[in-house]
Amino acid sequence: MNIGLTFDLRKTYEAMGFSKEETAEFDSEETIDYLEEAIKNAGHRVSRIGNIRDLVENLAAGARWDLVFNISEGMYGRSREAQIPALLEAYGIDYTFSDPLTLALSLDKAMAKAVVRASGAPTPDYIVVDSMDFTALPPLRGFPVFVKPLSEGTGKGIDTASVVRGESDFKERCEFILKTYRQPAIVEEYLPGREFTVGIIGTGKNARAVGTLEVKLLDNAEPLVYSYANKEFCEERVKYILCRDEALVKNASEIALTAYRSLGCRDAGRVDLKCDEAGRLSFIEINPLAGLHPSHSDLPILCALNGIGYDELISLIIHSAIERCIEPGANEWWKGNCENSNRS
CATH class of the missing domain: 3.30.1490 (Dna Ligase; domain 1)
Structure with missing residues (x-):
C-alpha cells in the first residue's frame, strides 16, 4: 500500500514564532523518521505529506493514497485534531485513528467525561x-x-x-x-492517589487493553502532577512501571475500554486513570491520538515494557485501520468512482 503520513513538526511552528509549550503536542523530525521506517518495515510505501496546509496542496494537485497514517494534532480551535480527518473524509480517503467526531469530543474534557460517565465508568x-x-x-x-x-x-x-x-x-x-x-x-x-495510563489497540469489539502503566514522579519532578514540564523531561523526572497487580489491571482495563468504546475511538489510544484516597480508580481523560515517539511517548513505552516492539505497534495500528476500512459499505461510493484514479 501507498501510505501517506500527516503530521505537525515542532520546528515548523517554532520557526513561525510559537513557543515550546504551544508546540508541545507536535512531533520531532526523529519521531517521523522512526514512524516512516516502521511503516516501511510493515511492507508499505510511505509518502510524507506534512500538516493540513501541505495536505490541501497535495489534494489540490491530485495526490491520493491508499491510506493516510494521521498523527496531526492541528494548531487552531478546539476541533483542531479533527481537521485533517474531516478533510480526508471529504475526499473519501481512509486514515488511521479516530474520526472527526471522536477527536473533537475527546479534546473537550468535560464533554468526554459526560459521555464516559453516561456509559457507567467512574470519573470525578x-x-x-x-x-x-x-x-x-x-x-x-x-x-x-x-x-x-x-x-x-x-x-x-x-x-x-x-x-x-x-x-x-x-x-x-x-x-x-x-x-x-x-x-x-x-x-x-482532586484525586490524590496513584496515577495510571492504559494502552489500547484495536476498534470496537476488537479493541483490547495492552498494558497498564503506573506513572511515578521522581524526587526532582514537579510534585503532585503529571505536568507539562514533567512530561517534557520525563526521562529525568518520571519512572514508568508496568503494573502486575492482576486485580488492578483488570479494573483499569475495564474502565479504559468502556471509555474508549463509548467515545468511539479507533485503532489505538491511551486512557488516563487516577485513584482517590481509598484507592478507587476513575477515568481522567483520553488520548485517541497518542504520541508515537518510541522512547518518549507513553503508548510505545507501555507497549515495549509489555513485549510489543515499536514496529509491531505501528503494524497493529495499520492492520486495525485496514480491517475496519474494508468492512462492507466503507467508502464504497467513493472507491467505486475512483478505481482508475492516479495514486501518487
Whole structure:
C-alpha cells in the first residue's frame, strides 16, 4: 500500500514564532523518521505529506493514497485534531485513528467525561468555568480541586499550582487558564492517589487493553502532577512501571475500554486513570491520538515494557485501520468512482 503520513513538526511552528509549550503536542523530525521506517518495515510505501496546509496542496494537485497514517494534532480551535480527518473524509480517503467526531469530543474534557460517565465508568465530579463572572465556589465536595485547560493535551496548563486548596487560589488559577490559554477551565475533584495510563489497540469489539502503566514522579519532578514540564523531561523526572497487580489491571482495563468504546475511538489510544484516597480508580481523560515517539511517548513505552516492539505497534495500528476500512459499505461510493484514479 501507498501510505501517506500527516503530521505537525515542532520546528515548523517554532520557526513561525510559537513557543515550546504551544508546540508541545507536535512531533520531532526523529519521531517521523522512526514512524516512516516502521511503516516501511510493515511492507508499505510511505509518502510524507506534512500538516493540513501541505495536505490541501497535495489534494489540490491530485495526490491520493491508499491510506493516510494521521498523527496531526492541528494548531487552531478546539476541533483542531479533527481537521485533517474531516478533510480526508471529504475526499473519501481512509486514515488511521479516530474520526472527526471522536477527536473533537475527546479534546473537550468535560464533554468526554459526560459521555464516559453516561456509559457507567467512574470519573470525578467537575464543572466548567468559562468566565470570571461566577460568584459561587464549585459545587463539588470542597477543596482541594484540580484546575486545567478544557481542551489541551501533553500536560499543557498543568503544574503544581493546578492543585488548588482555597478560594483565592481557585479564582486566581481559573483566571490564569482563561487568559493564558483563551479557553474555559475544567475544575475537578482532586484525586490524590496513584496515577495510571492504559494502552489500547484495536476498534470496537476488537479493541483490547495492552498494558497498564503506573506513572511515578521522581524526587526532582514537579510534585503532585503529571505536568507539562514533567512530561517534557520525563526521562529525568518520571519512572514508568508496568503494573502486575492482576486485580488492578483488570479494573483499569475495564474502565479504559468502556471509555474508549463509548467515545468511539479507533485503532489505538491511551486512557488516563487516577485513584482517590481509598484507592478507587476513575477515568481522567483520553488520548485517541497518542504520541508515537518510541522512547518518549507513553503508548510505545507501555507497549515495549509489555513485549510489543515499536514496529509491531505501528503494524497493529495499520492492520486495525485496514480491517475496519474494508468492512462492507466503507467508502464504497467513493472507491467505486475512483478505481482508475492516479495514486501518487
